[in-house]
Amino acid sequence: MRTALATALLLGGASWLPTIALAQTAGDGASDNASAQDVIVVTAQRREQSVLEVPIAISAIGGDSLASKGITNSAALQSAVPNLQISSPYGSTQPNFSLRGISVANEYNSNQASPVGVYLDDVYLANRTAHGMGLFDLDRVEVLRGPQGTLFGRNTTGGAINFITRAPGLHDNEGYAEVGYGNFNTWTAQAAVETTMVENELGLRLAANYIKGDGQIRNVFPGGRDGNSQDTLQGRATLRFRPGDGPLDVKIKVYGGRDRGSQAAIQGFLPARAGLGFFETNENRLGLNRTEAYGISANVAYHVSDALTLTSITSRDAGKQNLQQAADGAPVDILDINWRSSYNQFSEELRLNYSDDKLSLVAGGFYGWDTVVTDNTFNIGSALGPGVNGGFFQHYRQRRSSTALFAQGDYKLADRLTLTLGARYTWDRATYRDGYAYLFAGDVGGAQTPLATTVPCAGVAGTCAYDPAARYAIDGRNRALTGRVALSYELPGGTLLYASYNRGYRSGAFNGGGYTSSVGITYIAPERVNAYEVGFKGRYGGFLTLTGSAFYYDYTNQQVQDTRPGPVSFLVNAPKSEVYGAELEASARLSRMFKLNASAGYLHARYKQLTLQGTKLDGNNLPFAPEWTFQAGIDATLMDNATGKLTLSPTVAYFSRQYFSPFNAINATSTTQNNAELQQGAYAKVNVSAAFQTGRFTFKAFANNLFDRQTYAYGLDLRGAGFPYNFLVPSTPRTFGGSVRVAF
Numbered sequence: 001m002r003t004a005l006a007t008a009l010l011l012g013g014a015s016w017l018p019t020i021a022l023a024q025t026a027g028d029g030a031s032d033n034a035s036a037q038d039v040i041v042v043t044a045q046r047r048e049q050s051v052l053e054v055p056i057a058i059s060a061i062g063g064d065s066l067a068s069k070g071i072t073n074s075a076a077l078q079s080a081v082p083n084l085q086i087s088s089p090y091g092s093t094q095p096n097f098s099l100r101g102i103s104v105a106n107e108y109n110s111n112q113a114s115p116v117g118v119y120l121d122d123v124y125l126a127n128r129t130a131h132g133m134g135l136f137d138l139d140r141v142e143v144l145r146g147p148q149g150t151l152f153g154r155n156t157t158g159g160a161i162n163f164i165t166r167a168p169g170l171h172d173n174e175g176y177a178e179v180g181y182g183n184f185n186t187w188t189a190q191a192a193v194e195t196t197m198v199e200n201e202l203g204l205r206l207a208a209n210y211i212k213g214d215g216q217i218r219n220v221f222p223g224g225r226d227g228n229s230q231d232t233l234q235g236r237a238t239l240r241f242r243p244g245d246g247p248l249d250v251k252i253k254v255y256g257g258r259d260r261g262s263q264a265a266i267q268g269f270l271p272a273r274a275g276l277g278f279f280e281t282n283e284n285r286l287g288l289n290r291t292e293a294y295g296i297s298a299n300v301a302y303h304v305s306d307a308l309t310l311t312s313i314t315s316r317d318a319g320k321q322n323l324q325q326a327a328d329g330a331p332v333d334i335l336d337i338n339w340r341s342s343y344n345q346f347s348e349e350l351r352l353n354y355s356d357d358k359l360s361l362v363a364g365g366f367y368g369w370d371t372v373v374t375d376n377t378f379n380i381g382s383a384l385g386p387g388v389n390g391g392f393f394q395h396y397r398q399r400r401s402s403t404a405l406f407a408q409g410d411y412k413l414a415d416r417l418t419l420t421l422g423a424r425y426t427w428d429r430a431t432y433r434d435g436y437a438y439l440f441a442g443d444v445g446g447a448q449t450p451l452a453t454t455v456p457c458a459g460v461a462g463t464c465a466y467d468p469a470a471r472y473a474i475d476g477r478n479r480a481l482t483g484r485v486a487l488s489y490e491l492p493g494g495t496l497l498y499a500s501y502n503r504g505y506r507s508g509a510f511n512g513g514g515y516t517s518s519v520g521i522t523y524i525a526p527e528r529v530n531a532y533e534v535g536f537k538g539r540y541g542g543f544l545t546l547t548g549s550a551f552y553y554d555y556t557n558q559q560v561q562d563t564r565p566g567p568v569s570f571l572v573n574a575p576k577s578e579v580y581g582a583e584l585e586a587s588a589r590l591s592r593m594f595k596l597n598a599s600a601g602y603l604h605a606r607y608k609q610l611t612l613q614g615t616k617l618d619g620n621n622l623p624f625a626p627e628w629t630f631q632a633g634i635d636a637t638l639m640d641n642a643t644g645k646l647t648l649s650p651t652v653a654y655f656s657r658q659y660f661s662p663f664n665a666i667n668a669t670s671t672t673q674n675n676a677e678l679q680q681g682a683y684a685k686v687n688v689s690a691a692f693q694t695g696r697f698t699f700k701a702f703a704n705n706l707f708d709r710q711t712y713a714y715g716l717d718l719r720g721a722g723f724p725y726n727f728l729v730p731s732t733p734r735t736f737g738g739s740v741r742v743a744f
Contacts, residue, residue: 042142043122043164045408046151046362047353052537055420055488055498057145057549057583059599063138063166068649069633070687070704072211073134074118077161079653079687080631081143082583082601085624087660087714089729090323090339091228091264093132093289096714099145100551101579101605101625102158102529105560106661106716107571109512110321110341111372111398112559115527117148117156120163121253123297123315124153126370126400127343130293130319133257134232137192137207139164145583146551147504147529149482150408150422153366157504157529157555167251168194168203168240175744180700182737186213186230200245209234209257216732217265218280221331225286227265228732233258247303256294263287267728268329268718278710279733284331285444287324287338294318309353311364318344327718327727333381333389335723336444340377345370363407371399374512379444384451389443392454392461394515396435396472400507403427408484420486420500427479428507430523435472437515454516460566461516476523480505495538504529509559511571520570527573530554545587553579558622560662562612567721574662575609577622593637601629613668613720620664626682628656644694654684660715668720677726678715685709696743703736 040060042051051060059081061071069080075092078084085098089108096104097116104112110129117124118131125131135141141163148156175193182188192207210233215226234257241250265281267273272282295317302310320342328334351364379391408422437455439462440448456472457464486500506527514521535549557573564570581603588596605625610617633651640646659665660678667673689702714729 040140042140043162044142044144045410046122046351047355047360052496052539052545052547055418055486055496055500055535057533057535057547057551059143059145059585061141061143063140066135066138066141068635068647068689068691069651070689070702071135074131074161074163077141077143079651079685082585082599082629082631083145083581083603084143084629085626085655085658087624087729088132089264089714089716089727090289090325091261091729093259093261093291093321093323094128095132096128096624097131097158097161098624099143099158100553100581101603101622102553102555102558103622103624105558105623107513107559107561108716110339111374111512112509113155113400113506115155115506116158117152117160118163119152119160120255121165121297121299122162122313122349123295123317124347124368125317126345126368127319127372129291129321129341129343130317132259132291133163133293134209134211134234135163136190136209136234137166137205137236139166145549146533147482147502147531149480149502149504150406150424150484151362153404153406153424154402154426154428154480155506157506157527165236165238165253166192166205166207167238167253168196168205170196170200170203170240170242172196176741177744178739178741180737180739182213182702182735184214184216184229184735186211186735186737188737188739201242203240205238205240207236215262215265216279216735217730218277219265219286220276220280220282221284221286224283225262225288227262227281227283227286229262231260249301249303251299252296253299254296257292259289259291261289263289263323263325264713264729266325266327266329267712267730268327268725269334270725272328272330278730281329282331283326283329285324285326285333285336287326288322289324290322292319292321307354307356311349311351311353313347313349315347316345318342328723328725333379333444334725335381335718336379338377338379341372341374343370343372358412359409361407361409364405366402366404366406369399369401371397373397376515378515384441388441390439390441390451392437392439392515393448394437394455396512397433398430398510398512399433400428400430402507416490418488420484420488422484424482425479426482426505426507428477428526430476430508430510432472432474432476432510432521432523435518435521436470438466454518455514455521456518458517458519472518472521474510474521474523476508476510478508478526480507480526480528491538493538493540495536495540497534497536499534500532502529502531502533504531506559509571511569513561513569513571515569516566517568520568522571524559524571525557525573527555527557527559529556543589546585548582548584550582551580553577555579560610560612563717563721564613572612574607577605577607577610579603579605579622581605593640595635596633597635598632599630603627603629607662610662612662613671615663615666615668617662617664617666620662620666621659623659623661626656626658628654630654644692646690646692648688648690650686650688652684652686654682655680656682660712661717663717671720672724673717673719674726675717677728678717680712680715683709683711685711698741698743699738700741701736701738703734705732705734708734
């Protein structure tokens with residue numbers, strides 16, 4: 001099966017080549033120069049290369065393109081990247097990234113690592129709370145699809161996303177300031193300033209971002225807070241020092257940010273939905289999502305010679321979250337949760353880059369650790385009896401450490417033929433300490449009277465006497481060899497063909513959702529992916545950039561939640577899944593006044609072996625894995641003269657049906673489940689922006705979700721846990737507004 005599929009995909013790619021070869025003879029020099037300017041330089045292989053030279057399926061989006069597409073936070077990236085889905089039970093906070101069907105599935109606890117590695121300037125962000133960042137003053141975003149276990153490391157079974165900020169260029173003094181206003185009384189402000197104190201030696205860049213807006217989901221409860229409000233403030237300072245314009249290049253970055261927006265408005269208890277519109281709720285305790293993230297990093301590069309560079313990247317990051325989530329969407333107390341955690345992390349990567357006529361080599365070592373301290377409160381109305389409120393409190397400390405050695409080399413076997421070999425060996429350790437949980441009596445936000453210890457307790461919740469000194473602790477460790485083998489060939493016209501094998505790995509994990517019993521708190525096996533891929537990329541006819549890839553994954557041990565009678569939450573492994581598909585991305589500069597971008601993705605993602613709640617789910621779709629995704633956008637310059645330049649940029653994104661649960665529409669026997677609710681049908685959303693630039697000023701107008709499509713972004717089964725409803729999160733309604741920007 002695997003060999004036949006790879007052969008078919010390679011032949012399918014080869015069928016393009018006669019057309020491509022002919023197209024390469026068309027065009028003129030002016031078009032070639034325009035097209036070349038559109039090609040982004042990336043660091044996906046830890047060295048600077050044109051995106052068309054990298055034998056990896058990668059989407060690279062420049063900072064200006066992010067703005068024109070209306071992508072202002074990480075949760076909006078799915079509108080620009082094929083086979084990428086982004087969801088969250090908390091709105092834009094703690095997003096769950098799904099690349100080619102690989103995601104956290106139905107796991108929602110903050111202690112879990114994302115299977116899509118998220119990086120800020122090559123620094124791995126271990127905690128998912130830090131992933132919901134606003135995007136401002138970026139040079140580019142690189143989205144690498146497929147396992148990246150060699151150069152990026154563990155927890156990249158799905159791929160990696162690298163957010164790369166703008167750093168001082170050591171040449172100019174420049175900057176910009178922008179202010180905007182939109183519906184829902186939304187104010188935005190963004191600014192950056194760069195100063196060069198010593199030409200080619202010392203420079204500083206400062207950037208800031210601010211968003212403040214009313215709730216986008218109307219709450220009809222008297223005096224209730226509206227849902228999905230925005231209140232974000234971020235700042236960043238980058239100092240670059242290159243003494244004597246010599247071989248040493250030091251970049252020190254400090255950043256910080258906080259968010260105080262209201263929670264995503266839940267659609268839950270159906271009787272509370274009577275008479276409400278899709279973008280309305282009736283919720284008595286709609287809370288706030290309070291998050292913070294901050295850190296410092298030092299990137300130190302020393303150019304020993306033209307062929308050899310040593311780089312050290314050291315970082316220290318921290319943050320916390322306090323999410324007040326009314327999880328019932330009702331004017332009465334059924335389920336109210338306070339998710340609280342704080343995290344810290346440290347990492348150090350030391351690497352060597354060597355390059356000559358035949359060999360390009362990257363080798364080095366990595367060490368990092370991260371901790372999370374969690375204090376969650378689950379208030380379940382009338383949990384102890386009619387009119388007697390109560391719930392569960394949970395506490396634990398988790399620490400993970402990782403050490404790795406890695407090397408990857410590109411060796412030219414012939415003038416146009418390159419062999420890539422890479423390997424990484426990783427040692428991971430994890431500890432779960434000071435774990436305890438108890439059943440209590442008390443109202444939401446009020447005093448708690450402990451009644452029974454539930455962790456540690458091997459029995460049914462409420463059957464173990466309360467012991468304030470009881471603690472639960474376990475350890476976990478694993479090691480893994482990951483790697484990459486690729487063969488790439490450049491055709492005479494410049495087209496790059498490649499075939500690759502990659503092995504990816506996501507470390508084992510503790511069940512952060514175990515609070516009704518310690519039976520479910522275990523350390524489960526790591527995920528692994530064996531990925532086979534063929535692809536091509538090139539520039540044709542002086543105006544068209546085209547990339548395509550096809551892939552097959554042998555995916556084992558996806559980590560998913562299984563809620564069993566008790567109720568007891570287990571984190572378990574899905575033994576085997578099969579994923580295959582294809583992607584195509586195109587960018588065409590048809591004239592100086594007109595540019596087209598488009599992409600398409602096909603995905604087949606199925607469980608081959610999976611049983612949850614005693615129900616066999618073989619053949620079901622993986623969650624957050626639509627079969628088809630399409631994106632298209634136009635940048636049309638309607639006017640470009642002495643008065644100014646007017647550009648219109650509409651985009652459309654289409655997604656076929658996706659499920660939010662591994663159950664798909666199947667219900668476990670002897671339960672009140674209705675899992676058919678936990679899906680989103682096919683839909684398309686349109687965004688449009690227009691910008692008029694005159695001199696140093698740019699005036700912009702935008703509308704996102706132009707036709708006000710009503711869609712769900714996330715769903716979770718609560719009926720299986722005994723609640724009389726499921727948990728659904730609506731996406732945002734239509735937003736529109738304008739801004740003015742001045743460059744200096």
